[in-house]
Structures are given as C-alpha cells and as structure tokens.
Amino acid sequence: MLLQSELLDFFNETRAKSELICSFLETEDYVVQPIVDVSPPKWHLGHTTWFFEEFVLKPYKSGYQLFDNHSAYVFNSYYESVGEKVIRTDRGNLSRPTVAWVYKYRNYVSKALQDFIESEDLNNKILEVIEIGCHHEKQHQELLYTDIKYILGNNPLFPKYNDQFEENPIQDFPQQWITIDKGNYEIGHNSTDFCYDNELGRHKVYLADYQISNKLVTNKEYIEFIEDGGYNDVLLWHAEAWDWINSNQISAPSYWHKIDDAWQQFTLQGLQKLIPDAPLSHISYYEAFAFAQWKGLRLPTEQEWEVANSKFNWGLRWEWTESAYTPYPGYIKAPGALGEYNGKFMVNQKVLRGGSVATSKKHTRPTYRNFFHAPLRWQFTGIRLAK
Numbered sequence: 001m002l003l004q005s006e007l008l009d010f011f012n013e014t015r016a017k018s019e020l021i022c023s024f025l026e027t028e029d030y031v032v033q034p035i036v037d038v039s040p041p042k043w044h045l046g047h048t049t050w051f052f053e054e055f056v057l058k059p060y061k062s063g064y065q066l067f068d069n070h071s072a073y074v075f076n077s078y079y080e081s082v083g084e085k086v087i088r089t090d091r092g093n094l095s096r097p098t099v100a101w102v103y104k105y106r107n108y109v110s111k112a113l114q115d116f117i118e119s120e121d122l123n124n125k126i127l128e129v130i131e132i133g134c135h136h137e138k139q140h141q142e143l144l145y146t147d148i149k150y151i152l153g154n155n156p157l158f159p160k161y162n163d164q165f166e167e168n169p170i171q172d173f174p175q176q177w178i179t180i181d182k183g184n185y186e187i188g189h190n191s192t193d194f195c196y197d198n199e200l201g202r203h204k205v206y207l208a209d210y211q212i213s214n215k216l217v218t219n220k221e222y223i224e225f226i227e228d229g230g231y232n233d234v235l236l237w238h239a240e241a242w243d244w245i246n247s248n249q250i251s252a253p254s255y256w257h258k259i260d261d262a263w264q265q266f267t268l269q270g271l272q273k274l275i276p277d278a279p280l281s282h283i284s285y286y287e288a289f290a291f292a293q294w295k296g297l298r299l300p301t302e303q304e305w306e307v308a309n310s311k312f313n314w315g316l317r318w319e320w321t322e323s324a325y326t327p328y329p330g331y332i333k334a335p336g337a338l339g340e341y342n343g344k345f346m347v348n349q350k351v352l353r354g355g356s357v358a359t360s361k362k363h364t365r366p367t368y369r370n371f372f373h374a375p376l377r378w379q380f381t382g383i384r385l386a387k
Ligand code: AVJ
Pocket: 136, 139, 140, 143, 341, 370, 371, 372
C-alpha cells in the first residue's frame, strides 16, 4: 500500500494521464458509442471521477458537497448496490452533460481529493480506497485507448488518433520453447504492493511438464492460418465459436482490411500496411484457440503463464489463456459495493495475462488477472502458445 505522502503524486499523475490521452480528440469523438462494449471517452472521464466521489469523498470527507446530483445516475457503471443508473447501451445517446461540464466535474473532484489527502490524517481504509480509485482510473485509461481506436477505426474516414502511439513493436529475437518441469508451484499475489482482490489468496498448484513460447504469435503466422483455410475448417473451432464466425462473417482479426490484395491494418496512427513480424492483435479467445489447434499446440493455462513469466518478455498484448475466470481458493471479495468490482464477473469469462501497449505504466504485474468474454477482441489481445 502507498503511504499518504506518496499518494498525492500517484493521484495527480493518474488524473493527468487520462486527460492527456483525450487531448488528441475532437469534441465529437468524446460522445459516441458504436457498440455496447465501447464507452464514449466522455463517459470514462466522468465515471472515473464519480468513482472517487462515490467511494471516497461522499463517505469519508466531512461536509463534502456533491458537484451535481445527477452524476451518480449518469456515471455509475455496474454497481447495483449504489442505485439507479443509465443503462449501458445508452451511454452514447447523451449529448448532455457536455464535455466541458465533465472537465469541470473532474477539476472539482480532483481538487477536493487533493485537499483531502493534503490536509487530513487519513486512516488505512481510506488510503486503500483512494489507491484503488487510481488503479481503477488506470484500467479505464487502457479502455480509453481501445475505445478510441474502435470509434476511429470504425469510421469510414479512418481518422488517425495521433502520430506517436506505437502499437506494433517488433519482437526482435528468435522463437524458442521454455521448458518447465512438473512439480508444485505457488501462484497469486505475494507482496505488500497493491493488487486486486482476485489475485489473492496465494496457493499451491501442481503443474505437469510443459513448454511455453518465448514469443507472441506474429501477423505472418496468422496469415498462414487464414490462407490455409483456418476460418473454414469446422474441426478447429468450438461449437459456439463456429456459430460466432458464421453469424458475424468473421474471416480475419479486427481492424484488418484487404485492399487491392494486400492486408492493411487500422492502427491509432491510421490505416497502415500490415507489418508481418509484428505481434498479432485483436483476436478473440475463439480465434486464439482455433489457431493453436491448427498448429497442433494449445494455449497456456493462467497457472502455467504465471510460473513461467519471468523467463519471457511480455507486455505487448493481453494473452488469452485456457483458464476460466474463477475465484482462487480462499478468495474473499471486498465488503460493500466494492465487492461488485471483480467478484461478480467470475462466470463465463476467460483470463488474459500480461498487459498491452495500451496498459498504463506500472499498472500490470505477473499476478494480474484480466478477463473478458470469449468473442471480445477490441482490446490488444494476442496469442502465446504452449505444449
Ligand atoms: C478487468 C478490464 C474487465 O472493463 O470491466 C473497470 C476493468 N473494472 N472498471 C472492465 C474495470 C471496473 C474491467 N476489466
């Protein structure tokens, strides 16, 4: 846990980063919601602010005045226990509150928080919730990047976000297999640094002998799968995956466009020639699984990933694992509304490990458990193989 004296910098750095991310947008970009999974950038800025208001200022700062009585209704995401809210599909239908209003709301809440951290002696419970609020905002910074990419990449004009965001660094080393011997290992968070409740409790697992790749699957390898008819071979796919590719006419990763017989890819720097050696991105769990089947290999479990992670480079893509997102033995969810943060999603989702080019600095760690439903692919998701 951070000390009170360290928390102010952490808070200020976090708040500034969200605004920096949005500084490349036009006002109109802040408002739309092209699919249900993507939230308008304006909503992310308001929601992360509401989180501090709801979970820190309202309960703990005496005499705190809400900025506006409607904020909770507009910016609560999914906390059923704290009251009514705008339904998720309606986030993009709100032209009000305006973007300018949201920035005023941010400033008001940031000031109140700064004041609170600087002028009062805060107990551990409060410091902990402020720290969670910062990590929460960092999760939304990743969502800001991916939601902005979706908004721009599904616009027929393919506008670029900026000229700097590097989403396709090359892995400049040969592919090798890392061998891990069978045995008992411990997994789960094991330090006094911050972690989410879903990374606890630490526990022993038995793993059989396995090998895991030091390198993520590249675009070039995935093109071989496509050209070999991977999307047409029913034997490679789960039943619900086969229904999904057929009903949605999926035949390539998200953001790939075949133009004059050559693959192009929409990136945050705009539409570009696909880079064959770049790590594959924007595939669903279904596609990750089918690709592994086609190779005669498999995805690692999250336990295998965690035990081996110090032996390979990671952090470019969220890596689909074969593991279902379920509680660890001894998992205790947080009391009160914060118990809705991670625990209530432990059904029908897959765990992803690593972190991506859009993950905020120092946000992820070897024990971090990300999770998404199997067909989702608007995050920077990729494949690391095992056998
Ligand atoms: C862990 C990325 C699945 O997007 O719902 C944001 C992150 N939790 N606000 C999500 C999150 C609360 C979460 N994921």
